[in-house]
Amino acid sequence: MILDGRKTADTLNELLKEKVALLKRKPKLEIILIGNDPASLSYVNSKLSQASNLGMDVHINHLDEFVKNEIVSDLITQFNQDHAVDGILLQLPLPKHLDGNQLMDLIDFHKDVDGFHTVNQGLLFQKKDGIRPATPKGIMMLLDHYQIPIEGMHVVVIGRSQIVGLPVAKMFLDRNATVTITHSKTKDLKSITQSADILVAAIGKPKFVTKDMVKTGAVVVDVGINRVDKKLVGDVDFEHVSEIASYITPVPKGVGPMTIAALAHNLYELYIKGESRK
Numbered sequence: 001m002i003l004d005g006r007k008t009a010d011t012l013n014e015l016l017k018e019k020v021a022l023l024k025r026k027p028k029l030e031i032i033l034i035g036n037d038p039a040s041l042s043y044v045n046s047k048l049s050q051a052s053n054l055g056m057d058v059h060i061n062h063l064d065e066f067v068k069n070e071i072v073s074d075l076i077t078q079f080n081q082d083h084a085v086d087g088i089l090l091q092l093p094l095p096k097h098l099d100g101n102q103l104m105d106l107i108d109f110h111k112d113v114d115g116f117h118t119v120n121q122g123l124l125f126q127k128k129d130g131i132r133p134a135t136p137k138g139i140m141m142l143l144d145h146y147q148i149p150i151e152g153m154h155v156v157v158i159g160r161s162q163i164v165g166l167p168v169a170k171m172f173l174d175r176n177a178t179v180t181i182t183h184s185k186t187k188d189l190k191s192i193t194q195s196a197d198i199l200v201a202a203i204g205k206p207k208f209v210t211k212d213m214v215k216t217g218a219v220v221v222d223v224g225i226n227r228v229d230k231k232l233v234g235d236v237d238f239e240h241v242s243e244i245a246s247y248i249t250p251v252p253k254g255v256g257p258m259t260i261a262a263l264a265h266n267l268y269e270l271y272i273k274g275e276s277r278k
Ligand SMILES: NC(=O)c1ccc[n+]([C@@H]2O[C@H](COP(=O)([O-])OP(=O)(O)OC[C@H]3O[C@@H](n4cnc5c(N)ncnc54)[C@H](OP(=O)(O)O)[C@@H]3O)[C@@H](O)[C@H]2O)c1
Pocket: 135, 158, 159, 160, 161, 162, 163, 164, 165, 182, 183, 184, 185, 186, 189, 202, 203, 204, 205, 223, 224, 225, 226, 255, 256, 259
């Protein structure tokens, strides 16, 4: 069965839209986009259109590819101080000359809509209330929407990035799954993935996960977005793996729309938390 991220996101967004309509002002998101990477431009436009449809106020600050670190720092500081701004999003990847870690941590963690700030990552790893990274959060929202049991399941995550693999593993652990994190140095990956009840692929290699790596009846979550011959392809060989998986996310229309939905939910959460601090 297909885990339809598009439809699920639409359903969850309808509920969010109703809650946003009750707020005394529109939640405001400032997106900082640097350079002209086509994938980043397309993600930012999706974020803009979806948040706007939900009644949120989104503004894109499109900066030159060669912009100085100081200019970006100043802009972040300005948004940090602006009480009308609820969320700040620094679109990744950044050009190499910029200090991504420094810029990300300069964002007031109370406005960190992506959940990438060191404080928010720390809150996740201490199992405390905080903003969760959008892609892992979107994955959990999708599985919950389809009422897929998590407790006691063996979850295998391929990938250990700070934005997907590591946080999603922690979120599954917090839901009482037994979690194995694998990466490029893992030996005999296939023997591990074959024991997964839930397999999450966050690698960035087209069709990396093949049918022989997957247990019959497993739930397969494909995070990968790879462009092959101008088409979007996931990290999972969908055509063949879908023959044996009980549930599987497609690419596109799987994890992608859920990530954007989770971002909008994070912005709403930032607004509510910000208002309660006033
Ligand atoms: N759908 C969405 O909304 C969304 C959001 C974010 C990312 N993505 C996509 O998800 C994919 C992963 O993104 P990311 O940011 O997590 O990527 P990343 O930072 O490049 O991390 C990739 C991970 O895959 C591991 N890996 C690479 N080759 C491997 C192999 N042969 N066997 C096992 N593990 C291997 C790496 O291991 P090492 O740590 O050992 O190098 C690393 O941990 C990309 O395609 C990205 O575009 C999608």
